[in-house]
Amino acid sequence: MKDALPAGLQCRRPIALALLCLSLGISHSASISTALAAEEASAQHHTFNIAPGALDQALRQFGMQAGIMISVNAELTQQLSSPGLNGKFSLTQAFARLLEGTGLSAINKDGTYSLQKTPQQKLDRSSGHALPEVNVISKREQAWGPTDGYIARKSASASKIDADLKETPQIVSVIGSDQIRDQAISSVTEAVRYSAGVRAWDYATTDDDIAVRGFYLTGTGLYRDGMRLIHNGFMSNIEPYGMERLEVVHGPASVLYGQAAPGGLLNAVTKRPRANMRNEVGIELGSFGRKQAKLDVGGQLDQDGHVLARLTVLQRESGTQWKYQDNDRLYIAPSLTFQNDSTRLTLLAQYQQDDLGFVTPYYRHTPLGRSKDNLNVNGPHSGHDKESASLGYLFEHEFNQTFTVRHNLRYMDGSNDRREMRNRGMAANGVDMNRLAMFRPDSERTWVIDNQLEARFITGSVSHKAIAGLDYYRSSLHLPIYSVNTVLPINVVNPRYDVPDWQNNFLSDDTRAENRQFGYYLQDQINFGQRWVLSLGARYDDADTDTRYNARASAAQAFTTSRLKRNDYALTGRAGLIYLAENGWAPYISYNTSFQPPISTTFTTDAYGQPFEPEKGKQYEIGVRYMPDGAPYSFTAAVYELTKTNVRTPSLQTIGRDVQTGEVRSRGLELEGAARLGEHYSLLGSYTYLDSEILKSNQPWEVGSAFAAAPKHVASLWGKYQQGALSLGLGVRHVGTALGALPLQGVDTPENDRYTLLDAMAAYDFSQHWRLSVNASNLTDREYLTQCNNIRGSEFCILGYGRDVRAALTYSW
Numbered sequence: 001m002k003d004a005l006p007a008g009l010q011c012r013r014p015i016a017l018a019l020l021c022l023s024l025g026i027s028h029s030a031s032i033s034t035a036l037a038a039e040e041a042s043a044q045h046h047t048f049n050i051a052p053g054a055l056d057q058a059l060r061q062f063g064m065q066a067g068i069m070i071s072v073n074a075e076l077t078q079q080l081s082s083p084g085l086n087g088k089f090s091l092t093q094a095f096a097r098l099l100e101g102t103g104l105s106a107i108n109k110d111g112t113y114s115l116q117k118t119p120q121q122k123l124d125r126s127s128g129h130a131l132p133e134v135n136v137i138s139k140r141e142q143a144w145g146p147t148d149g150y151i152a153r154k155s156a157s158a159s160k161i162d163a164d165l166k167e168t169p170q171i172v173s174v175i176g177s178d179q180i181r182d183q184a185i186s187s188v189t190e191a192v193r194y195s196a197g198v199r200a201w202d203y204a205t206t207d208d209d210i211a212v213r214g215f216y217l218t219g220t221g222l223y224r225d226g227m228r229l230i231h232n233g234f235m236s237n238i239e240p241y242g243m244e245r246l247e248v249v250h251g252p253a254s255v256l257y258g259q260a261a262p263g264g265l266l267n268a269v270t271k272r273p274r275a276n277m278r279n280e281v282g283i284e285l286g287s288f289g290r291k292q293a294k295l296d297v298g299g300q301l302d303q304d305g306h307v308l309a310r311l312t313v314l315q316r317e318s319g320t321q322w323k324y325q326d327n328d329r330l331y332i333a334p335s336l337t338f339q340n341d342s343t344r345l346t347l348l349a350q351y352q353q354d355d356l357g358f359v360t361p362y363y364r365h366t367p368l369g370r371s372k373d374n375l376n377v378n379g380p381h382s383g384h385d386k387e388s389a390s391l392g393y394l395f396e397h398e399f400n401q402t403f404t405v406r407h408n409l410r411y412m413d414g415s416n417d418r419r420e421m422r423n424r425g426m427a428a429n430g431v432d433m434n435r436l437a438m439f440r441p442d443s444e445r446t447w448v449i450d451n452q453l454e455a456r457f458i459t460g461s462v463s464h465k466a467i468a469g470l471d472y473y474r475s476s477l478h479l480p481i482y483s484v485n486t487v488l489p490i491n492v493v494n495p496r497y498d499v500p501d502w503q504n505n506f507l508s509d510d511t512r513a514e515n516r517q518f519g520y521y522l523q524d525q526i527n528f529g530q531r532w533v534l535s536l537g538a539r540y541d542d543a544d545t546d547t548r549y550n551a552r553a554s555a556a557q558a559f560t561t562s563r564l565k566r567n568d569y570a571l572t573g574r575a576g577l578i579y580l581a582e583n584g585w586a587p588y589i590s591y592n593t594s595f596q597p598p599i600s601t602t603f604t605t606d607a608y609g610q611p612f613e614p615e616k617g618k619q620y621e622i623g624v625r626y627m628p629d630g631a632p633y634s635f636t637a638a639v640y641e642l643t644k645t646n647v648r649t650p651s652l653q654t655i656g657r658d659v660q661t662g663e664v665r666s667r668g669l670e671l672e673g674a675a676r677l678g679e680h681y682s683l684l685g686s687y688t689y690l691d692s693e694i695l696k697s698n699q700p701w702e703v704g705s706a707f708a709a710a711p712k713h714v715a716s717l718w719g720k721y722q723q724g725a726l727s728l729g730l731g732v733r734h735v736g737t738a739l740g741a742l743p744l745q746g747v748d749t750p751e752n753d754r755y756t757l758l759d760a761m762a763a764y765d766f767s768q769h770w771r772l773s774v775n776a777s778n779l780t781d782r783e784y785l786t787q788c789n790n791i792r793g794s795e796f797c798i799l800g801y802g803r804d805v806r807a808a809l810t811y812s813w
Contacts, residue, residue: 045088045089045090046065046066046088046089046090046091046094046630047065047087047088047628047629047630048062048065048066048085048086048087048088048089048094048630049065049085049086049628049630049631049632050062050065050082050084050085050086050098050630050632051084051632051676051678051679052081052082052083052084052678052679053081053082053084053678053679053680054080054081054082054679055077055080055081055082055099055102056077058082058084058085058098059077059082059098060148061148061632062085062094062098065629065630066091066094068091068113070106070113070114070115076104076115076116076117077102077104077115080102080104081102082098082099082100082102083097083098083100083101084098085097085098091113095113099115103117104116104117105117141153141154142154142162143155143156143157143161143162143163144156144162144225144244144269144272145244145274146176146177146178146244146245147174147176147177147178147245149176149178149674149676149682150176150178150179150674150675150676150682150683150684151632151633151634151674151675151676152165152174152176152245152634152674153165153166153627153634155168155172155174155247156226157172157223157226157247157249157265157267158170158172158249158253158256159256159467159523159525159535160226160256160452160467160469160523161454161465161467161525163465163525165625165627165634166578166580166586166625166627167525167527167533167535167578167580167586168535169533169535169574169576169577169578169588169589169590169621169623170249170250170251170576170588170590170592170621170623170638171196171197171249171250171251171621171623171636171638171670171672172247172248172249172250173192173195173196173197173198173247173248173250173672174245174246174247175191175192175195175240175245175246175247175248176244176245177243177244177245179194179684180240180241180243180246182720182727182729182761182763183718183729183731183759183761183775184284184761184773184775184777184806184808185240186240186241186292186316187205187208187237187238187240188200188208188210188237188238188240188246188266189201189205189208189210190240190777191240191246192210192246192248192266193716193733194684194685194686194716194718194731194733195248195672195686196670196671196672196686196687196688196714197212197213197248197250197668197670197688197690198210198211198212198248198250199211199709199710199711199714201709201786201787202735202784202786202787202798202800202801203359203786203787203798203799203800203801205237205320205325205327205356205357206234206356206357206358206359206384207233207234207237208222208233208237208238208266209233210248210266211263211709211710212248212250212251212261212263212264212265212266213250213251213262213263213264213640213642213666213668213690214263214642214666214690214692214707214710215261215262215263215264215642215644215666216261216263217260217261217263217264217265217266218233218261218599219231219232219233219235219599220259220260220261220596220599221260221261221263221264221265221266222238222265222266222268223257223265223266223267223268224238224267224268224269224270224410225267225268225269225270225348225394225408225410226267226408226450227392227408227410227448227450227471227473228257228446228448228473229268229412229446230412230414230444230446230475231444231446231475231477231515232416232442232444232477232479234384234386234416234418234442235386235388235414235415235416235442235444236352236354236386236388236412236414236416237329237352237354237356237386238268239314239329239331239352241294241296241312241314241331242270242271242312242314242331242333242350243268243269243270243271244269244270244271244272245268245269246266246267246268246269247266247267247268247269248264248265248266248267249264249265249266249267250263250264250638250640250670251263251264251590251592251619251621251640251642252264252572252574252592252593252594252617252618252619252642253265253592253594254539254541254570254572254592254593254594254595254617255521255523255537255538255539255572255573255574255592255593256469256521256523256537256539257471257519258471258473258517258519258539258541258543259517259541259543259568259570259595259596259597259614260594260596261594261596261617262594262596262615262617262618262619262642262644263642263666270333270335270348271296271310271312271333271335272310272335272337272346272348272394273298273299273308273309273310273335273336273337273346274298274299274308274310275299275300275305275308276299276300277298277299277310278812278813279296279297279298279299279812279813280294280295280296280297280810280811280812280813281293281294281295281296281297281810281811281812282294282295282808282809282810282811283808283809284806284807284808284809285806285807285808286318286804286805286806286807287803287804287805287806288318288319288320288321288327288804289317289318289319290316290317290318290319290327290806291316291317291318292314292315292316292317292318292808293313293314293315293316294313294314294315295311295312295313295314296310296311296312296313297310297311298310298311298335305339306338306339306340307336307337307338307339308336308337308339309334309335309336309337310334310335310336311332311333311334311335312331312332312333312334312335313331313332313333314329314330314331315329315330315331316328316329316330320357321373321374321799321801321802321804322357322359322374322375322376323374323375323376323497324357324376324378324379324380324381324382324383324497325356325357325358325359325376325378325383326355326356326357326383327355327356327357328354328355328356329352329353329354329355330351330352330353331350331351331352332350332351332352333348333349333350333351334349335347335348335349342397342398342399343396343397343398344394344395344396344397345393345394345395345396346393346394346395347392347393348390348391348392348393348394348410349389349390349391349392350388350389350390350391351388351389352386352387352388352389353386353387354384354385354386354387355383355384355385355386356383356384356386357376357378357382357383357384358378358382358383358384358418358420359376359377359378359798360377360378360420360421360422360423361423361787361788361789361791361796361797361798362375362377362423362433362492362796362797362798363426363433363492363794363795363796363797364785364795364796364797364799366430366431366492366493367429367430367431368431368493369493370493371492371493372492372493372494372495373799375492375495376497377421377422377423377433377435377490378419378420378421379421379490379497379498379499380497380499381419381499381502382419382420382421383418383419383420384416384417384418384419385416385417385418385419386414386415386416386417387414387415387416388412388413388414388415389412389413389414390410390411390412390413391410391411392408392409392410392411392448393408393409394406394408395407395408401456402455402456402457403453403454403455404453404454404455404456405451405452405453405454406450406451406452406453406454407449407450407451407452408448408449408450408451408452409447409448409449409450410446410447410448411445411446411447412444412445412446413444413445414443414444414445414446415441415442415443415444416440416441416442416443417439417440417441417442418438418439418440418441418442419437419438419439419440419502420437420438420440421435421436421437421438421487421500422435422436422437422438423435423791423796424436424791424792425791425792425793425794426792426793426794427489431491431492431493432489432490432491432492433489433490433491433492434489435487435488435489435490436483436487437483437484437487437500437502438481438482438483438484439481439482439484439502439505440479440480440481440482441480441482442477442478442479442480443477443478444475444476444477444478445475445476446473446474446475446476447472447473447474447475448471448472448473448474449471449472449473450469450471450472451469451470451471452467452468452469453467453468453469454466454467455467455468461528461529462526462527462528463526463527463528464524464525464526464527465524465525465527466522466523466524466525467521467522467523467524468521468522469519469520469521469522470518470519470520470521471517471518471519471521472516472517472518472519473515473516473517473519474514474515474516474517475513475514475515476512476513476514477511477512477513477514477515478511478512479509479510479511479512479513480507480509480510480511481507481508481509481510482505482506482507482508483505483506483508484500484501484502484504484505485501485504485505485506486500486501486504487500488500506554506555507552508551508552508553509549509550509551510549510550510551510559511547511548511549511550512547512548513545513546513547513548514544514545514546514547515543515544515545516543516544516545517541517542517543517544518541518542518543519539519540519541519542520539520540520541521537521538521539521540522537522538522539523535523536523537523538523574524536524537531579531580531581531582532577532578532579532580533577533578533579533580534575534576534577534578535574535575535576535577535578535590536573536574536575537573537574537575538571538572538573538574539571539572539573540569540570540571541568541569541570541571541572541595542567542568542569543567543568543569543570543597544565544566544567544568545564545565545566545567545568545597545598546563546564546565547563547564547565548561548562548563549561549562549563564605564611566597566611568595568597568613568614570595570614572593572594572595573591573592573593574590574591574592574593575590575591576588576589576590576591577589577590583628584626584627584628584629584631585624585625585626586624586625586626586627587622587623587624588621588622588623588624588625589620589621589622589623590619590620590621590623591618591619591620591621592618592619592621593616593617593618593619594616594617594618594619595614595615595616595617596614596615596616596617597614598612598614598615606651606657606658606659606660607651607653607654607657607658607659608659612646612648612658612660613646613660614646615644615645615646615647615660616644616645616646617642617643617644617645618642618643619640619641619642619643620640620641621638621639621640622638622639622640623636623637623638623639623640624636624637624638632675632676632677633673633674633675633676633677634673634674634675635671635672635673636670636671636672636673637669637670637671637672638669638670639667639668639669639670640666640667640668640670641665641666641667642665642666642667643663643664643665643666643695644663644664644665645663646660646662647660647662647663647664647696648660648662649661649662649696649697649698649699650698650699651698652698659698661696661698662694662696662697662698663694663695663696664692664693664694664695664707665692665693665695666690666691666692666693666707666710667691668688668689668690668691669687669688669689670686670687670688670689671685671686671687671688672685672686673685673686680721680722680723681719681720681721681722682719682720682722683717683718683719683720684716684717684718684719684731685716685717685718686714686715686716686717687713687714687715687716688713688714688715689712689713690710690711690712690713690714691706691712692706692707692710693705693706694706694707694742699745701743701744701745702742702743705739705742705743705749706738706739707739707742708738708739708740708741708742708789709738709739709740709741709752709786709787710738710739711735711736711737711738711752711754712736712737712738713734713736714734714735714736715733715734716731716732716733716734717731717732718730718731718732718759719731720761725764725765725766726762726763726764727761727762727763727764727765727773728761728762728763729759729760729761729762729763730758730759730760730761731758731759731760732756732757732758732759733756733757733758733759734755734756734757735754735755735756736754737751737752737753737754738751738752739751739752740752740786740787740788740789740797741787741788741789741790744790747790750788750789750790750795750797751788752784752785752786752787752788752797753784753785753786753800755782755784755800756782757777757778757779757780757782758778758779758780759775759776759777759778759779760775760776760779761773761774761775761776762774769811769812769813770809770810770811771808771809771810771811771812772807772808772809772810773807773808773810774805774806774807774808775805775806775807775808776803776804776805776806777801777803777804777805778801778802778803778804779803780803781802781803783799783800783802784799784800785797785798785799785800786798786799786800
């Protein structure tokens with residue numbers, strides 16, 4: 001055990017270090033030696049598809065396609081090109097062809113490959129000089145690591161195992177680190193713009209709520225490292241710079257995650273320590289006074305690579321296109337990994353502080369003209385002041401080639417001081433907007449634990465990748481509302497921003513909620529007949545909610561108290577069948593189910609006094625992937641029908657109360673693809689056809705209507721051209737018209753605008769270390785209206801994101 005620990009490290013620390021000592025003490029017995037494995041790998045034939053181009057890029061693709069680690073001295077490969085590689089070769093043959101004409105050859109040491117000059121060009125062996133330290137590492141893609149450019153071949157979000165996407169019977173959209181960098185992504189909203197079937201609010205920065213297949217995820221659909229992130233959707237935001245990748249699972253995912261919206265979920269994969277990672281530090285300046293600094297450094301701390309560390313930091317001060325709405329952030333995320341051949345423990349910590357604005361709809365046309373473009377109904381000294389800290393770990397131990405156990409844990413403590421003003425409709429003059437002000441000091445504490453046992457084994461001619469798990473989730477929420485007594489109207493054409501007396505308030509609402517969930521799940525991915533993959537999964541959930549709600553209309557009144565303690569049980573499942581054709585096509589069919597208990601609300605019972613039942617979802621999906629082994633492209637197409645039942649609708653007998661006889665349906669077509677075309681071009685493309693409909697409602701005018709903010713047609717295309725040190729990118733996003741809100745009786749339903757936006761990027765690498773980039777979102781500054789609805793008899797909209805330009809300078813080493 002002592003040999004596995006780095007010199008000087010002793011087991012005298014608190015719990016985290018005690019877990020380290022325990023994990024490193026677990027024995028490992030390898031079935032074959034490292035040398036024998038390397039020898040067998042060298043003789044094995046692989047299929048390669050690598051275009052001619054820069055040698056560094058070709059080697060990176062080669063390592064990922066061959067599943068080997070390549071250590072490269074950048075001085076040897078600088079300004080060298082490779083003729084590329086296409087076909088099936090052994091590693092020896094492949095290296096010879098890939099390095100043809102470069103004057104370099106490959107050597108293998110304990111399964112890691114490095115490059116050296118060919119014998120006639122070698123340095124004198126007797127000099128004793130070794131090649132410089134490793135600068136580039138390439139190896140096969142892992143589900144928790146970087147992608148190969150824009151193309152992802154692995155994911156764990158839909159299966160909780162390191163699985164090939166080609167063997168996953170549902171669509172998973174992957175936004176990798178290269179896309180995050182090239183598109184200057186700084187929020188979840190920006191990240192999903194080029195993904196099929198996913199929509200985000202076209203304004204504001206308040207939260208990360210997105211819609212997948214027409215259903216908004218709220219707090220139940222945001223995950224980090226496979227564990228639920230928050231219960232209150234406004235509590236914290238995901239920082240993309242701190243993520244290795246963002247993944248959106250399309251369709252019900254309760255079979256592995258428990259209670260969730262039927263549309264799917266978003267899982268953010270945190271950056272973890274890596275040996276020989278490329279470090280960077282940079283600054284960014286942009287529109288609306290944007291100033292941002294970032295740092296991402298790490299690597300191995302000892303000679304043997306048993307201890308790895310990483311530190312990711314981002315600080316931003318910025319305004320937005322709305323007056324008095326900030327977009328400030330401080331993000332600090334240290335991480336530490338202890339590992340040996342069979343065991344890995346990664347400690348993750350994060351501190352985040354956000355100062356974000358809150359946008360409410362405002363009227364666009366008045367008797368005195370249109371309202372101010374940068375109008376902020378909230379005014380100064382309002383918005384969301386968030387602070388959160390989390391601490392956890394990811395533990396994994398391989399007992400042998402068959403069994404692997406994982407134990408993951410995270411604790412988060414968050415708060416959000418919300419100062420908000422709400423639109424209460426227009427005054428009689430058609431120019432002044434009435435407002436309601438609230439101070440809401442929300443807080444949440446969350447524990448998440450996920451235990452997994454993975455087994456990979458063969459029974460006869462059938463192979464299995466099975467996983468059994470037990471997860472636990474617990475959140476404690478305190479959601480008080482202090483109503484401000486006096487709030488002046490605001491003139492929307494010539495606004496005067498009067499700051500309310502936030503201290504002149506009374507406690508009007510006070511909610512305390514305890515939410516707990518135990519989940520037991522089992523999944524088996526069965527490969528049989530060489531070409532068929534059958535996925536079967538089942539999960540049993542036990543979810544408890546204990547909510548106490550106090551309310552009063554004025555400070556002079558006494559509180560009325562309601563309390564609900566409820567327990568929900570649910571059995572969900574998934575079945576999927578895939579055929580893996582030899583030419584790279586993989587058609588599939590799947591069936592998934594979901595459940596979602598009611599979130600804490602004022603009324604916890606229906607019109608009959610009975611507790612609300614969980615909403616249930618079921619989905620049928622038929623799709624096909626085209627992803628040949630080693631090919632620099634992938635394509636996915638799917639059609640689906642997703643139905644949600646137990647939807648609330650107003651009671652016909654009891655005014656102001658609901659019953660659960662409603663039903664809604666979403667069905668459509670999703671197309672998504674990524675490609676690297678030759679040496680210079682990379683592409684991302686997507687198309688969504690969404691046919692959403694309210695099937696049952698006690699309000700007849702709603703039946704047959706589409707969902708609010710759910711456009712029928714959405715399409716996007718992003719292309720990048722790279723020639724030497726120069727990179728140019730251009731993107732186009734089209735969003736069709738959509739209802740701004742659900743229909744109201746006797747009122748015309750307002751529609752959101754149809755619009756097409758252009759994005760652009762230009763970057764230049766001055767050397768191996770310096771990179772200058774400029775990004776523009778909505779390049780032509782196209783104006784469009786979104787979230788159009790009727791509030792108290794007046795039509796309001798929000799002006800969508802305008803042009804946003806960002807310039808960044810990065811130094812990496």
